[in-house]
Amino acid sequence: MNVHELPLVAFTILAQMSVGSFVILGLVQLSLVRKHGQEAVDKLSGPALYAIGPAIVLGLIASMFHLGNPMNALNAINHLGSSWLSREIFFGSAFAGLGAVFAVVEWRRWLTPLLRQVLAGVTALVGLALVLSMSMVYMLPSVPAWNHWATPVTFFTTTFLLGALAIGAAFVVVYTVRKRKHADVDEATGALLRTSLRRIAASAIVLLGIEFVVLPTYALDLATGDVHAQASAATLMTAGGAVLLTRLALVFLGAGLLGFFLYRFAFRGKERHLVYLATSAFVLVLASETIGRMLFYSSFDRIGI
Amino acid sequence: MAKQLGFYFDQTLCTGCKACQVACKDKNDLPVGVTWRRVAEYSGGTWRQDGDTFTPNVFTYYTSISCNHCDDPQCVKVCPTTAMHKDEHGIVTIDDGKCVGCRYCEWACPYGAPQYDKDAGVMTKCDLCIDRVNAGEQPACVAACPSRALEFGEIDELRAKYGDTAAIEPLPDPAMTRPNLVITPHRDAQPTGHGTGAIGNPEEI
Numbered sequence A: 001m002n003v004h005e006l007p008l009v010a011f012t013i014l015a016q017m018s019v020g021s022f023v024i025l026g027l028v029q030l031s032l033v034r035k036h037g038q039e040a041v042d043k044l045s046g047p048a049l050y051a052i053g054p055a056i057v058l059g060l061i062a063s064m065f066h067l068g069n070p071m072n073a074l075n076a077i078n079h080l081g082s083s084w085l086s087r088e089i090f091f092g093s094a095f096a097g098l099g100a101v102f103a104v105v106e107w108r109r110w111l112t113p114l115l116r117q118v119l120a121g122v123t124a125l126v127g128l129a130l131v132l133s134m135s136m137v138y139m140l141p142s143v144p145a146w147n148h149w150a151t152p153v154t155f156f157t158t159t160f161l162l163g164a165l166a167i168g169a170a171f172v173v174v175y176t177v178r179k180r181k182h183a184d185v186d187e188a189t190g191a192l193l194r195t196s197l198r199r200i201a202a203s204a205i206v207l208l209g210i211e212f213v214v215l216p217t218y219a220l221d222l223a224t225g226d227v228h229a230q231a232s233a234a235t236l237m238t239a240g241g242a243v244l245l246t247r248l249a250l251v252f253l254g255a256g257l258l259g260f261f262l263y264r265f266a267f268r269g270k271e272r273h274l275v276y277l278a279t280s281a282f283v284l285v286l287a288s289e290t291i292g293r294m295l296f297y298s299s300f301d302r303i304g305i
Numbered sequence B: 001m002a003k004q005l006g007f008y009f010d011q012t013l014c015t016g017c018k019a020c021q022v023a024c025k026d027k028n029d030l031p032v033g034v035t036w037r038r039v040a041e042y043s044g045g046t047w048r049q050d051g052d053t054f055t056p057n058v059f060t061y062y063t064s065i066s067c068n069h070c071d072d073p074q075c076v077k078v079c080p081t082t083a084m085h086k087d088e089h090g091i092v093t094i095d096d097g098k099c100v101g102c103r104y105c106e107w108a109c110p111y112g113a114p115q116y117d118k119d120a121g122v123m124t125k126c127d128l129c130i131d132r133v134n135a136g137e138q139p140a141c142v143a144a145c146p147s148r149a150l151e152f153g154e155i156d157e158l159r160a161k162y163g164d165t166a167a168i169e170p171l172p173d174p175a176m177t178r179p180n181l182v183i184t185p186h187r188d189a190q191p192t193g194h195g196t197g198a199i200g201n202p203e204e205i
Helices: A006-036 A038-064 A070-077 A084-108 A113-137 A150-182 A187-223 A227-236 A238-265 A271-298 B019-027 B074-078 B104-108 B130-134 B140-144 B155-162
Strands: B005-010 B038-050 B053-065 B084-086 B092-094 B115-117 B122-124 B150-154 B181-184
Touching: A006 A038, A006 A084, A006 A113, A006 A150, A006 A187, A006 A271, A038 A084, A038 A150, A038 A187, A070 A084, A084 A113, A113 A150, A150 A187, A150 A238, A150 A271, A187 A227, A187 A238, A187 A271, A227 A238, A227 A271, A238 A271, B005 B053, B005 B155, B019 B038, B019 B140, B074 B084, B074 B104, B092 B122, B140 B150, B150 B155, B155 B181
Parallel strands: B005 B181
Antiparallel strands: B005 B150, B038 B053, B084 B092, B115 B122
16 A cells, blocks of 8 residues: 555545535535525535535645645646646645635625625636646556546546535534534425435435446556556555455445435435434545545556666 | 757667766765666566477666656656756756655656655756766766767767667657657667566666
């Protein structure tokens, strides 16, 4: 396992989870306000929105530990015209900045609702540009294991999978806290929670399906590629593939099995059970995606000498 | 802009003594773990069947390699800070006052030219001994080679003299970076992408 790149593992996972959460919150706003009312949506999504801030900032701080000379960090956006790494840092900072502005504006109810929505839309697009830049950073002709369509597809899958399940976990936690401490949740909030969880569970199962189609295709591509691709395939199978199997088992349990139960019982299950289901699904998938990202960095094998 | 400079390497003459590597290390005072010029030993072999007898048919050849000051340098392309740049002599140089030490160029370069100095926290690389070249001398590696296997000069002249081959294992396909490097291949040299051997001294390069 590659421990040298832990700062990058933390940065990519946290940043992707932040972008995914932001986009999923936007989808909740767009699709569920009409049916369940603005008040219910704001009750659940407010705290979730504010939690994204620390996550992306923590990610950006983690990325600084990757630098040998952080004093020069401001130079890192000098080469936007040619370097995807510059673009990644630019969009990462822009997403964090716009997200912070949006959170403040939303909290203070500044501007009109329409302008706030436009700001949220721009922030989401910048976030998606961040995930795209992040994956392009690894599309190096010198590293066959990374220079593969699976890199962007996997990065976006991770983004939405972690984003959806993080929002699911955030919603059940916010709902429980509000119910116990403030007793200000009504039927509309409960109904919104159940609808969101059901849709999140359905998305998680679809995204799991994508991961399970991409991975074998990618692995076979590596195994039949040049010597460097084959060396990467061998790394993925380190310790008889025990690490890879652990990752796959965890994501299957979290997104597949718990996702299935969450989908099945979203409408008629006890609230307490939904809390357990949504939080454990998130924890299992977060662990799986983190191990998967560590394997991604371990699979590095460069052409040449 | 001055004419593009480059290296010529004659695989048929190299004995793998690594005098070039040591001269480079000495001249540039490189720390442990940083070796701008390295000598890769590429070995392989097959069995030849002769009636009921199998005899080994093996080969080894050396490739001395540093930075090739490429026409399409991946390190320059991917560097987020523009610290890595091609100067007026076509020499790929690092400005350590700009470098953040992200080591992205190290991933991108298929020749292992940009190397990380962990004490300074920045990347370092071959500058073609520009101080010696300006003083009318040869780069340290070229001057040190006892077999006269290394030469440097204007790449157009080197190509006119020695041809234009650089696609030799274990080196990458020159289409990737367009290196300013010319090689006279060893008799057992294997073309890039069709290698049957492996690098025998991976810990040294």
